[in-house]
Amino acid sequence: MFRESPSTGVQLMDYSQESSLEAWLSPPMIPGYIVMASILTLMLQLRQWPTSLLWSLTTFPKRDTLSGLAVSRRENAALRLALQRGGLTAFSFMVARLLGCLVFLGLSIATFCMQTRRNGQDRTGIQPGNASKDLTVWGGIDNTSQLVLGLTALYASLLASLSLLTSSKSWSQRTSTHLSVIAFATFLVFAYRDLWPLMTFTKTPQDIREGWLVWAKLLTLALVGIIFPLTSPRQYTSLDLTQGPVDATAADHGVDGPVVEVHPEQTASWLSLLLYSWLDRTVFLAYRSSHLSRDQLPQLADYDRAKNLVKKGFPLIDTFSGSKKRHIFFGLMEIYRKEYATMAALVVLQVLLTLTSPLAVNRLLDHMEGGREGAVVRPWVWAALLFIGPTMHSISFQWYTSIGARIAVHTEGILTQLIFEHALRIRVKAGAQNPGVSEGDSHSSDDSAGDASSTEPGDVGSRTDLSSSAKRNVEADRTPPSSVNFTGRINNLITTDMSNITDSKDFLSAAIEIPLQISLCTCFLYYILGFSALVGLLVMLILFPLPGYVANRFQGIQVEQMKKTDARVQSVTESMHILRMIKLFGWENKIGARVAEKRDEELLWTRRRQLLQLLSNMINFVIPIAVMLTTYTTFTIFMKQELSASLVFSSMAIFDILQSQLHVVSWSIPRILQGRVALDRVNDFLRNSELLDTLAAQGGATDVEELDIIGFRHATFAWSEEDTGLIAPSRRSFHLQIDNEVVFQQGRINLVVGPTGSGKTSMLLALLGEMHFIPSRPNSWFGLPRKKGIAYAAQESWVQNETIRDNIVFGAPFDEARYNKVLYQCGLERDLALFEARDLTEVGEKGLTLSGGQKARVTLARAIYSSAQILLLDDVLAALDVHTAKWVIDKCFCGELVRGRTIIMATHSLAMTSGVAHFVVTLNSNGVVIGQGALFDATTQIDDLIAEVGEVRKEAEQAQAQDTKQEVTPDGKLVSVEELVEGHVDWSALKLYLVGWGGGHPAIYWVLFLVGMTMTHLSKAAQPWYLGYWARQYEGHTSTVDVSYYVTIYSSILISTVVLYSFSYTVNLFGMLRASRSIHKNLVGSIFGTTLRWLDTTPTARIIARCTQDINSVDGPFALGLSSLIELTITMMIKLGAVVLLSPSFLLPGILVAVVGGWCGQIYMKAELSVKRELSNAKAPVLGHLGAAITGLVSIRAYGAQEAFKVGSLARIDRYTQAARAFYSLNCWVSVRLEALGALFSAGLAAYLIYGQSTMEASDVGFSLNMAVTFSAMVLWWIIIFNDVEINGNSLERIAGYMAIEQEPKAIESGRPPAYWPASGDLRVENLSARYSSTGPMILRGLSFHIRSGERIGIVGRTGSGKSSLSLALLRSILTEGDVYFDGIHTSSLNLDALRSNITIIPQIPELLSGTLRQNIDPFDQCDDATLNDALRSAGLFAAQMDSDRGKLTLDSDISGGGGNLSVGQRQILAIARAMLRGSKLLILDEATSAIDHKTDSVIQSSLRTGLHDVTQIIVAHRLQTVIDADKIMVLDAGQIVEFASPKELLEDDQGFLRALVDASEDKDMLFSIAKQSK
Secondary structure, eight states: EEEEEETTEEEOOOOOSSSSSHTTTSGGHHOOOHHHHHHHHHHHHOSSSSHHHHHHHHHHGGGGTTOOOOOOOOOOHHHHHHHHTTTTHHHHHHHEEEEEEEEHHHHHHHHHHHHHHHHHHHHHSGGGGHHHHHHSSTTTTHHHHHHHHHHHHHHHHHHHHHHHHOSSSHHHHHHHHHHHHHHHHHHHHIIIIIGGGBSSSSSOOOTTTGGGHHHHHHHHIIIIIIIIHHSSSSOOOOTTTTTTOTTTTGGGGGGOSSSOOGGGGTTOOHHHHTTTGHHHHHHHHHHSSOOOOOSOOOOOOGGGHHHOOOOOOOOHHHHGTTTTTTTTHHHHOOOOOOOOHHHHHHHHHHHHHHHHHHHHHHHHHHHTTTTTTTTBBOHHHHHHHHHHHHHHHHHHHHHHHHHHHHHHHHHHHHHHHHHHHTTTBBHHHHHHSSSSSSSSOOOTTHHHHHHTTTTOTTTOOOOOOOSEEEEEEEEGGGOOOOOOHHHHHHHIIIIOOOOOOHHHGGGGGGIIIIHHHHHHHHHHHHHHHHHHHHHHHHHHHHHHHHHHHHHHHHHHHHHHHHHHHHHHHHHHHHHHTHHHHHHHOOOOOHHHHEEEEEEEHHHHHHHHHHHHHHHHHHHHHHHHHHHHHHHHHHIIIISOOOOHHHHHHHHHHHHHHHHHHHHHHHHHHHHHHHHHHHHHHHHHHHHHBOOOTTTTTSSOHHHHHHTOEEEEEEEEEEEOTOOOSSTTTTTTTOEEEEEEEOOOOOOEEEEEOOTTSSSSHHHHHHHHHHSSSEEEEEEEEEOOGGGOOOEOSSSSSOOOBBHHHHHTTTTTTOHHHHHHHHHHTTTTTTHHTTTTTTGBBBBOOOGTSHHHHHHHHHHHHHHHSSSSSSSESSSEEEEEEEOHHHHHHIIIISSSSGGGEEEEESSSSSSHHHTTEEEEEETTSSSSEEEEHHHHHHHOOHHHHHOSSSSOOOOOOOOOTTTTTOOOOOTSOOOOOOOOOOOOOHHHHHHHHHHHHHTOOHHHHHHHHHHHHHHHHHHHHHHHHHHHHHHHHSSSSSGGGGHHHHHHHHHHHHHHHHHHHHHHHHHHHHHHHHHHHHHHHHHHHHHTBHHHHHHHOOOOHHHHHIIIIIHHHIIIHHHHHHHHHHHHHHHHHHHHEEEEEEEEOGGGHHHHHHHHHHHHHHHHHHHHHHHHHHHHHHHHHHHHHHHHHHHHHHHHHHHHHHHHHHHHHHHHHHHHHHHHHHHHHHHHHHHHHHHHHHHHHHHHHHHHOOOTTTOOHHHHHHHHHHHHHHHHHHHHHHHHHHHHHHHHHHHHHHHHTTTTTTTOOOOOGGGOOOOOOOOSEEEEEEEEEEEEETOOOOEEEHHHHHHEEEEEEEEOTTTTTTHHHHHHHTTTOOOOEEEEHHHHHHEEGSSSHHHHTTEEESSOOOOOOOEEHHHHHHHTTTTTTHHHHHHHHHHTHHHHHHOOOOOOOOOOOOOOOTTTTOOOOHHHHHHHHHHHHHOOOOEEEEHHHHHHHSHHHHHHHHHHHHHTTTTTEEESSHHHHHHHHHHHEEEEEEEOOOOEEOOHHTTOOOOOOOOOHHSSSSHHHHHHHHHHOOO
């Protein structure tokens, strides 16, 4: 094929010896074939040839094709064309590419002409017999090939012109791609002929006789085929079909009109994409600023926007959007099929590139060992390969990572939105608890949902249902799925399960990378070590089950450890939700001890898991070493071969790769399994959740809607399809039953009445379709015509964490006149005057800013303001005092805004509403309709309904918020903004961990750890050096080398490494456990010891996040990251020291690499910390929006506001996606740069050792390269781990911040009361004043009174008068001034736990735990069953259940979280029973019976009077009948006592406040009678 030229002696390609077929298959012909393929492809793609192409060439783009850009009239067609090509920059590249093609065409023509002329000149000197040989040769390429290359250049020029001039964007992109492929292929042909020979010792460039022309061609082709395609900006096309394509760069060129800002990734060049240079602006912006805000992050790309993701993904995974009924996994694979195909190809490329470094090391060392004579490739090529191979591997790996991260973020967005939308379809109580509830007096699942609303990332990070009792946690596995807490389950799905799903995205590693990598490594080892490599492989196969066995054990321990973690998280979560009750009851120490017990159990299993992890690490370390030892022993002893540096160090690199694959196996398999389980859980939620009847095609209201009827006929309703009534005694079932026909009157006010637990709320929810409809007869139906619009005011008032105005308007058009009327009629004008920001005041989490009555009126105002014609109102008057309730009835229910509208209202306040009611439906305690019609007709069967007067109420808000509004800032803000920490982790926070790690002797433990770790890695560094030393012994001493001796020494080094590492790891493990225990204990103690004011301004979800998410971060990522950082730092110092020791001149390059790497890492970390914090903050709104929506799910569906909430969810997902995409891209940005820097260091060292250190031994060179290559790889990992420590250190900072919050006084020895105290309930108050904060106004002013032991004192007053504040002041829960003496001892001298444990308060909001009824009223197992039943009887439970035939509460009845399966009245009964069991001498009841019917309330008051005659009782109530028989009544107004005397005395004062209240009551005469009879 080659022959020597007679004139120059240069070897030239000789085609004369080839057949014609071989000539046509020669490399110069390849571009011609590609051209033919290109022409054929374009012809097939062109539908109208050549008309459309000619039309596109002769038509310039119109103005309306420029994506809405209003190009000014002065702009010419050329500029418009440039803008259509993506801007002037992209257009300039296209022009330059056209010029390059023309230059290459000219060079090809010049070469052809010169060859033709040279052939003519040489023809006279050619022998006739040799004419056929020499006429075809000039410069190595024959005339035919030159002609083909010329035609290729001509075709490339035509493509460049077409891509530039055509008005068709698709044709421009298509021809550009064809041009790039052709130019690149042509460049490869010339590179093979003329560049490759320069890399060898034996070859010469084949076109050398062309002179400068060949190098000009190479340069031109490199520009056209490589540089321009890689560096030219890409054209951007919007995915939004309504928007059309947009020029992202038009603003830079002075174009008028709107310009849409796009993500820089969408217009970045391919080189910028591969190197992530499009992030440079963001990175350096972050470096120059203190914090990078969200607005400074790159805008979302079209393909990242949630609405586009939903549009793309839902049809493949959501059955309601047309998806097949299949597992969601297959739908996700269909969505990402192209991405995973690309990732699979990248995995194969990575595996191949991984072998470049071992190959280069082998060839370099072989060259130094004497292989120079037979070498073909020059050594500098192998040195360059040490840079090119790792760099290309880094680029391909980061590309793979980037695609995987995009898949993860997209999947998280799609599934989060899908779960959210599916939650809007689910029947709430069916998803929240066991089938059925006792009654429907409250859709209390909303409350349980609210407990978990507005959570931060990881708030609910456990996989155990939060509704399980702590004492029954061991039985969690046997809990039926239906007992799952609805919101807790969803939070688990979109936090823990979503994280597991996205973490399992790398399943291609297990499927492709691991088997392919092991196979290629084995082949490489066989190539250099022969049969011994197969022996080593056999040993690996024999030992491989060991990691699997350990992994199985590890998984079992992991499951147990997660159960303990879940139990601890559950305990902490419930404790934080009832933290106010814990503080008011003085339970801090007892609950703290319970939480600490859970923590100790968790850490015990953590220790077992970490010790098993140590065993796994040792196995993964030993297996490759055993394989290596077996291989070398077989190679030297049995095969009688000699070790050499090239064999040792290249095979060591392969063994390191095999070891890394074992780590990949142990790391990826558990993640994949966890991802599968998580995906199964999501699939189960989507496929098996119980839906509303209308969505499940089971509704019975469809036919009736057309008849415009509101009511029922022969209908039964249950809370679940599975509710058959055949359940265990501890499970409770409720059915609403309408035996005949109930039709509500339209355009009038209808009432639904009945005793506590009768199902009044259930009837409203049944109308809304929230309950499962069970037809009783063929003609059964129920109907609610939604076309007229529905408004719903829930009994448990639902408000969003928005302003008061936003809560009332609720997305409707704002009509100021109507809005002002609503405020007036709902009695909100006076309340708004109390706020400086008026209706722009934020209501806070769960309406914290508002009192219970204010929240109820805001909820009512929302319904009244709406345009709905049908209003369903659930006991909206219960939280209002008499005056406010009468105002609402007179002004609102009799006003013009409700005239002609249909109102259906469930209420206890029958006497107050009887004057406006036109139709009444009565229910009994079994949920059966027993009467309907006019007021008298409907209530004849329940006499107590006639006697019932007042204000029966639901759960309103925290007790202290009932009377006195919380302080808000002038701008309306109440909830404190979470502090955003900037910069590096604070030293005080780090010191907190370091001191906790060391325990009582931190210096000793840290010295042991650091010394042990240093010795470990010195021993590891000695391993490759000793192998090189062993190989060196074969140089001239083959017969005297004692293999067994060197094997023994090497084995000893390995054993010492294992022992030292085990010691260091164990010291670190126990230090981590000490720190975790100490930090958790201090955090919980600090939160338990804080003030109620701090709790008011801090969302519960944020507190839970500290105790769950942040603690988990400190336990895991931070602790492991810190120890890994220390270990990696020691390793890098040792490896760099080894390189410098053998090559001192490389100290400066090593320092330079460290400095540049550190600077690059510093830039990266500045941006990464900012983005990570934005990412954490962006997750909370997603969870908060979901929690708020679930809390008000019934209201949302009633108002038909699902779409608005879906849009809100999409917006929050977009914010999270924006931060997440930037976060993952930043990782790729720094990885590419640092890995390239490390590869450059290794390549530079290799070149120096080859050309600058000719006297160095090959074994020392191999050792230096081994140290350098590993050091280079560790630079990136050091930066990444350091950054992870910084990021996770943010959790440590947040924990440290919560340890510095305001605290209540700590217990001291002198604060302990005498053992006999209190002997009586005597209470004396002198000049008591109180405020909520040190800067806030006084809410109590100079109160003085004396209450004798055993007296019953009633406290009344308007909203905001200070009733509940007085209760808090007596318990020292707010800042007080003055003197309070309880049984003769000044309360300020007592420890708070002693004071509060001897005073019992029953707040209006009854706090209940998940578990049994017994565990709720006796949480610390202090009483027997007889005592518990007596307390329940005294609290009125048995009286309330007297008429009920089924579903009665017993001590073993299950109570869901927050008491979600009980009515509010039932919850208050249990709270009263719990208080009675405490046996306190002072009992404070703060609206404790507001949600209880008149009959049950009478039983409770009788028990309080007779059973607690020696207990001082302070009763705060709106219901006058509750306090009218008290010994004395205290009337408060504006924080001052205006009246305090017996009821009889107060009623004798015609101008008195109490007299005014009684005169306004419907039962004035009865109240006067009771007051006269009282003592």
